[in-house]
Amino acid sequence: MTRRKKIWLICIGIGVLVLAGAAGTWHHTDKKVGSEAVIAVVTGTEQANRDFLNGIRMALDIVNSRGGLLGRPVRHEIYQEPDGVRVRGELHTAHDSMDLASRIVAQPNTVAVIGHNSSDTAIPSGAIYDHARVPFMATHATNTSLSRGGMRHIYGLLPNDEVATHFMARYAMTSGMSNFVILGDLTEYGKESTDYFASAVATQGATISYMGLVEPAIRDIETLILFLLDNNAFSIKTVDAIFIVGWPPDAVGYFIKLARQVGILKPILGTDGILATDVSAIAGPAMKDVMGISLYDVNSLNPEAIDFIEGYKKRYDQLPSSSAAVGFDAVKLIADIYQRAGSFNAEDFANTARLMRYDRPFRGAMGSLSFGSDGMIANADIFVVRHDGTAFSTDARYRYSEHMFEDTSKTIRAISPSFRQIGGHPE
Numbered sequence: 170m171t172r173r174k175k176i177w178l179i180c181i182g183i184g185v186l187v188l189a190g191a192a193g194t195w196h197h198t199d200k201k202v203g204s205e206a207v208i209a210v211v212t213g214t215e216q217a218n219r220d221f222l223n224g225i226r227m228a229l230d231i232v233n234s235r236g237g238l239l240g241r242p243v244r245h246e247i248y249q250e251p252d253g254v255r256v257r258g259e260l261h262t263a264h265d266s267m268d269l270a271s272r273i274v275a276q277p278n279t280v281a282v283i284g285h286n287s288s289d290t291a292i293p294s295g296a297i298y299d300h301a302r303v304p305f306m307a308t309h310a311t312n313t314s315l316s317r318g319g320m321r322h323i324y325g326l327l328p329n330d331e332v333a334t335h336f337m338a339r340y341a342m343t344s345g346m347s348n349f350v351i352l353g354d355l356t357e358y359g360k361e362s363t364d365y366f367a368s369a370v371a372t373q374g375a376t377i378s379y380m381g382l383v384e385p386a387i388r389d390i391e392t393l394i395l396f397l398l399d400n401n402a403f404s405i406k407t408v409d410a411i412f413i414v415g416w417p418p419d420a421v422g423y424f425i426k427l428a429r430q431v432g433i434l435k436p437i438l439g440t441d442g443i444l445a446t447d448v449s450a451i452a453g454p455a456m457k458d459v460m461g462i463s464l465y466d467v468n469s470l471n472p473e474a475i476d477f478i479e480g481y482k483k484r485y486d487q488l489p490s491s492s493a494a495v496g497f498d499a500v501k502l503i504a505d506i507y508q509r510a511g512s513f514n515a516e517d518f519a520n521t522a523r524l525m526r527y528d529r530p531f532r533g534a535m536g537s538l539s540f541g542s543d544g545m546i547a548n549a550d551i552f553v554v555r556h557d558g559t560a561f562s563t564d565a566r567y568r569y570s571e572h573m574f575e576d577t578s579k580t581i582r583a584i585s586p587s588f589r590q591i592g593g594h595p596e
Contacts (some may be wrong), residue, residue, distance in 0.1 A: 224496030288312030422451030
């Protein structure tokens with residue numbers, strides 16, 4: 170049995186207990202919404218999610234200025250994300266996440282949920298939201314398992330790990346990079362992303378000099394940097410780029426800062442996580458030639474993006490990040506779908522969201538967005554953004570279609586490297 174299937178079985182088992190305890194609270198009739206509508210926002214600390222929350226608050230003010238949700242004013246309620254797998258382990262993290270989700274859906278007037286900082290918490294929580302028929306906009310979860318449970322009320326607002334790593338691999342290889350160091354942490358995001366990226370570059374003839382862990386609890390960043398510089402298996406001078414993913418972003422930011430400090434000036438690649446403001450805050454000018462994947466084009470000339478940027482600058486006196494754009498569009502999407510559906514019926518919401526791509530895709534700060542039949546983002550523009558030491562700017566643009574990965578998802582793991590190393594030694 171694969172590890173991911175085991176996690177899903179754990180979540181299902183916990184879900185049975187949590188759902189049984191909440192059975193007296195939930196009703197499967199249409200959602201009854203009182204004089205106001207509430208959007209639950211699940212985040213880590215407010216400081217770490219500042220830009221994300223700024224985008225949400227800005228969007229809520231716009232929605233309310235236009236009549237709210239189906240004539241009701243809408244507000245957000247912030248909930249603290251439970252500790253992740255490093256602190257509590259997989260089983261406890263799943264239990265804590267589902268317990269929080271059960272409390273959220275039991276609150277009156279809750280019409281949607283936005284957030285969850287990682288796949289480790291979003292996936293088990295999603296089972297609760299789906300059972301309660303509360304739309305869940307997953308703004309940070311990218312693990313492919315998010316869309317594999319056949320759930321109707323989960324919507325992914327980011328390219329999943331397979332999609333993001335595919336386009337970063339394409340960008341890297343067409344830019345002349347062919348020898349890589351690949352680093353990931355112990356989260357599902359880290360493990361899945363490194364496997365997919367390794368597979369994507371390996372099938373195009375690239376060399377993977379090293380594939381290992383960036384986990385301070387196992388090996389501190391200084392020791393990892395020294396290994397990259399001093400090992401006898403390969404020379405860092407022959408490596409074209411370093412691919413690194415991990416969450417939360419502190420270790421990634423410190424790795425970038427220290428790598429540059431000791432003269433490792435190779436391009437550093439990632440996906441969406443490397444764009445987190447915490448990474449830039451830690452690394453500072455060392456962010457030069459760091460690249461990530463985004464649905465948000467900071468150079469966009471689309472009217473919706475221009476209005477978003479101008480409004481954000483006026484309100485917060487700074488340029489918005491991709492995290493702010495995700496939060497902004499999540500709220501606007503919820504409002505748009507409910508307006509089209511014409512009711513707070515969750516099935517109407519689900520059907521409307523999936524038909525948008527054939528009718529009229531939503532247009533927001535991140536451009537034209539619509540959902541596939543599995544509730545994940547479909548047919549979107551995806552951007553590789555590159556940091557110049559001061560800020561990210563768009564370096565490449567790709568068009569993503571949900572049908573691009575229908576066949577490769579079945580075989581990609583068969584060709585990914587089967588080793589993972591700690592301190593230079595195979596596990």
